[in-house]
Amino acid sequence: MKKLFEEVLHFGIIGVLNTVLGYVLMSVFYNVFHMGYWQSSAVSYTIGSIFSYFANKKHTFNVEGGSGRYAVKFALHILVCYLLAYGIAKPLVKMALAGYAKEIVENIALVTGMGLFIVFNFMGQKFFVFKDAGKDG
Numbered sequence: 001m002k003k004l005f006e007e008v009l010h011f012g013i014i015g016v017l018n019t020v021l022g023y024v025l026m027s028v029f030y031n032v033f034h035m036g037y038w039q040s041s042a043v044s045y046t047i048g049s050i051f052s053y054f055a056n057k058k059h060t061f062n063v064e065g066g067s068g069r070y071a072v073k074f075a076l077h078i079l080v081c082y083l084l085a086y087g088i089a090k091p092l093v094k095m096a097l098a099g100y101a102k103e104i105v106e107n108i109a110l111v112t113g114m115g116l117f118i119v120f121n122f123m124g125q126k127f128f129v130f131k132d133a134g135k136d137g
Helices: 002-032 037-060 067-096 102-129
Strands: none
Touching (some): 002 037, 002 102, 037 102, 067 102
16 A cells, blocks of 8 residues: 555656646647647647656656566557547537637646546556566566
8 A cells, every 4th residue: 555655646746747847838839839739739748758658667666677668568558548538538628618719628628638648647557557567676
């Protein structure tokens, strides 16, 4: 139980840093550079995922070595989490905020997608990407 608490705590700290970075990048790409919903979130998550992979591998799940194997699993995991989170968020927010301007709906959907992504991401890293990390010493 203590190990899970420490993992959640470290994941949370790294996640806060990553979420702030991701939100700033996503907002700039969407609102300043006028990239679309999918493009702005994809570029932001690509940059943030690189940081997240190395930080969580080392500090949250204490994994040494096996970078290639974990990197492939991590990339697949991030893609699935991203598509699920943002694929759910946009239609959900669009339905909830019918009648609002597209930019408002999509900005709120971007934040909603971030929240969903955080939950999916922790579960996937814990139970898929790094699940056997303690076994390969």
